[in-house]
Amino acid sequence: MQPDRDTLIRLDKQYVWHPYTPMRRYIDDVDPLVIARAEGARLHDVDGKSYIDANSSWWVATLGHNHPRLVEALRRQAETMCHVSLAGVTHQPAAELGEALVKAAPRGLSRVFYSDNGSTAVEVAIKLAIQYWRNVGRPEKRRFVALEGAFHGETLGATSLCGVEVFRRPFAGAVMECLFVPPPSPEEPRGLAHEKAFKALEEALAQGRSEIAAVVLEPLVQGSTGMRMYDPELLRRARALCDAHEVLLVIDEVFTGYGRTGGMWACASAGVTPDVMCVGKGFTGGMLPMAATLVKETLFEAFLAPENTFYYGHSFCGNPLGAAVALEVLRVFEEEQILAHAAPKAARIKQAFEEMGQLPGVSNARALGMIGALDLRPGASYLGDLGWRAYAEARRLGVYLRPLGDVIYVAPPLTIAEEVLDELLEVVRRSVLFALGQG
Incomplete structure (x- = not known):
């Protein structure tokens, strides 16, 4: 028998620490x-x-x-194998999901690195970018560019890319330095606002190309800062600038992916393929915490020498339960x-x-x-x-x-x-x- 409402609230307020919540006010005043x-x-x-x-x-x-198909996929997988590490091991859900993700992704992304949520998908991208440049003989390229108002996750590296000051301020001095450029302003005419944003990005890359590893963008919508929206042209110009200045383009599709902005991927609707793409949230349809970071083959090849191994991973990397559900999500999108x-x-x-x-x-x-x-x-x-x-x-x-x-x-x-x-x-x-x- 389920405890009554008052009992659950008492237990919650006595033991649980809630995310993004002023806890004194929550405990004293909030009726959850x-x-x-x-x-x-x-x-x-x-x-x-x-x-x-x-x-x-x-x-x-x-x-x-x-969703009944996702529940059934989870049940089927739980009956055979809930977890096994992906270290020197593979299994059907992880292998088949990798193939399905590459087929669904923007053309040119060819390898999949699994993680456990959107933040760690971005953390993977940060570490990949830094080590990639080191592997190809450019260790000085280790800085990042993001938009003011950006939000890319909760881990320390992802927090470094956060352009929302209230989220970043508590960790000042511990996070990496990041160069923030202004996004298009909703207070200015659309064409002028986007031109200003493009010029700011152009100047940042021209001045810092020798030390910038990557530009990291939320495509078309900056979610957590207030659903700020911008024109696809900024993505197309960012792609061209990154190519011209030998900088990686990382696209964070954790929120915008899986149809949220209309197409399957926001960057694809702009005609852009990034060097690195991060996916999460809708990845398992909200069933389980799992995510992935997809990269182009040229980046993957820079890690093939033994001395260039990417020493990074998670205990639940490629978790069979999550992989089975994520694979079913892609099937549901197509078949339904x-x-x-x-x-x-x-x-x-x-x-x-x-x-x-x-x-x-x-x-x-x-x-x-x-x-x-x-x-x-x-x-x-x-x-x-x-x-x-x-x-x-x-x-x-x-x-x-x-x-x-x-x-x-x-x-x-x-x-x-x-x-x-x-x-x-x-x-x-x-x-x-x-x-x-x-x-």
Whole structure:
């Protein structure tokens, strides 16, 4: 028999440390959701109330919660082998997933290195880039370039690439130095904003080409900093600049991959193949923590000499359970035509956010693929409180709408039913009005 709600909250507040949470306030004031099960686009609490999961539980449940094919793939694999190390060993799920990933990836990526989450996929990319240049006789190339407002994960190396000051500040002095260049500004005309961003990147690479190992970008959408969106042309120009200045291009598709921006990969929709691509979150459809870093063959070849071995890995590298589920995710995308079925839903999100963008007090409404976002005040801050007013109202109305400070956004499962999506978008509209004192 499941403990009652009060008992679970008492245990939670006594023992559990929550992510990105001011714990004093949480313990004293927060009445948390207590979720008992999840299915499709909905979370169900211990009292039987359901909530539409507006952010796919931090962007991982791309195919919805407990997709039956993924559950079955996990069950089948668990019956034969839950884990074996990938050190001098291989197994069917890891080998077949590697082939499937390369076939699904942008053309030119040919090798797969497994890890256990999006942060470590980026950490792999950082270490690969540094060691690659050392292996080819350029050890001075060990600096990185990222965009202001970038977010690439939680490990120390990935935190070094973080352009969100509130996330980076606590670890100052421990993280690597990174060169940050401004992204396109939403406050300026689109063409001018992108031209300024390109010029800043061009100057950074021209001045630092002898020491820069890689440019690392979130393609088309900077997620955690507030769903900032930019034109694909910046990716195409970044690719050309990296080629001209002998710098690697690392694309972080942890959030944007697996159909979130419309195509399977955001970089592919821009016609760009990176030297390194990081994938996670939707990788296993939210079932298990697993990720991968894909590279071009030229990078892989630089590690073939014994003295150039990549001494890096994880205990759960290539975990059979995760690999079996990740392989089934790719099959579901193809066989159930996930991207085609998501396209009309993406159009509905775009229309709804364009309409909400006309509400008094709302600014910079935007949408791309299965993402919609708006600011509740100009210059929206990650530490702003308006979004939490909307969160509280949405929760009352049956939607889990976790904000990014003053930014309200949705990133629901690609498989969300159209009638559920319409319900979600109506609750978002009502919650925005409430947060702005108009509801």
